[in-house]
Amino acid sequence: MLERPSRPAARLIPAIDTADPARAAALAAALAPDCGALKLGLELFCAAGPAAVREAAGTAPVFLDLKLHDIPNTVAGAVRSLLPLRPAMLTLHAAGGPAMIAAAREAAETAGEARPILLAVTVLTSLDAGTLAETGVSGGPVQQVLRLARLALGAGADGLVCSPREVAPIRDAFGAAPLLVVPGIRPAGSAAGDQARVATPEEAVADGADWLVIGRPITGAADPAAAARAIASGLPR
């Protein structure tokens, strides 16, 4: 299994969000030396499928962020289908419930020591309290993240995907054990875009984040590798 990062650059997980496999391969080659893993998500997977994952997997560990969310039997089958790609990390929605997460864990275990880290997505970082309330969830993001975190960790998830705003409350509630992978990261001065719950890389790490998922602030830069190095250079050793 991928180990917790022990140096600043290893904390970075650039999000390679593109439908173009050639661009994905170029970004992967440029960013691999300056990151802990590469995140490939729905945009690339829907456009280019497993072949694009295999290509990136040759350069760095792959975080396959497909956010699985279905009945337990279907999610378990999807996990088994993804194992030959040897992802280092896989996501599934905590809201799928404990049986779904337990089924995913059981399926992942069939890969033995090489199994992927299973990360439960709590509340998407694009949702603020108002939007969450519109979906029927009152009480705000922190309360809902903690509720889903308890459920997911109890059912067998290795870690969580949460916004930087919930890292400190999660560490207070669950301690050092859960792996925390944190999108919604914005270096000072960069645009939030569609992200609602954001903080800087330095704030997220100070609060206890393990890995930082950063997409557009890196991939939208004129020199993505230089942007990644600049972010890493601001992180504590």
Ligand SMILES: O=c1ccn([C@@H]2O[C@H](COP(=O)(O)O)[C@@H](O)[C@H]2O)c(=O)[nH]1
């Ligand atoms: O709650 C979540 C879960 C996943 N993501 C993913 O992270 C990146 C963020 O990209 P930016 O360009 O830095 O906003 C993206 O791939 C999302 O799918 C997330 O943002 N929030």
